Amino acid sequence: MGRFRMKVALVGSSGGHLTHLYLLKKFWEKEDRFWVTFDKEDARSILKNERKYNAYFPTNRNIINLVRNTFLAIKILFKERPDVIISSGAAVAVPFFYLGKLFGAKTVYIEVFDRIDKPTLTGKLVYPVTNKFIVQWPEMKRVYPKAIDLGGIF
Template sequence: MKVLLVCSSGGHFKALQQLADFWQRHPHLWVTFRTATTETALAQEQVLWAHSPTNRNLPNLLRNLWLALQVIRTERPDVILSTGAGVAVPFLLIGKLFGCKTVFIESVTRIQTLSLSARIVHPFLDILYVHWPQLQLRYPRAELVQSKIGS
């Protein structure tokens, strides 16, 4: 199973790193933003650098849309896994069109409402994971992550 890992740098990147027990067992490719942190952390990984910033930046949205099309068409991942951010949207939507399984893990900080990126893609996802029962009540298709929050 080939896994495409898509996230922004920062907190979304750290969250995806915490799932290493899963993705390290499979061939994988990262798509994230180039920062000193991601360059260092991914020095031994296969990575493609997405265009940043993505908030209210139409040229970068189009560049990332084109990148998503190229990456998914050539790499043919079985699963696209994301912990969020605007950069994930084109990859998850195009991946779905190409028959990839799409999985989004919402940030633990989202308690009452989904992030904008999750709201955009959730109707098309195979799996949406949330950390809080309040979100699962609002989005019944979401699956609750069994985490150690509050314990």
């Protein structure tokens, strides 16, 4: 009998956030997966053989692209129906986490390594709806009491 393959959505900005998610390859490489990130050179290069959806950017404090990415999330989540959504930020994760809950997906957020004792805006926004919230510094447990401290995971 074969093992169950999860459908995983890996959602994040390009750059460091995308790199963080890609470094989790041992977890996602045998799963049915898709990516949501920006159509930038690093994403095109790293994800050249992956199924990818392009999110709208810039996202930081950009209401228009938040609305556009919300409609994109509805479309993608309705089509793909992931079992779990994983993100390490940034803002593109917010509509996917909130809407993903409505679609029955579990959510896992990984607060970035360079935040030692202060939260990111995205972390603060998704914390209330995240099933597993992972931090990489013990000091962050004061910021996110329900978080799991895995230490440096990258």
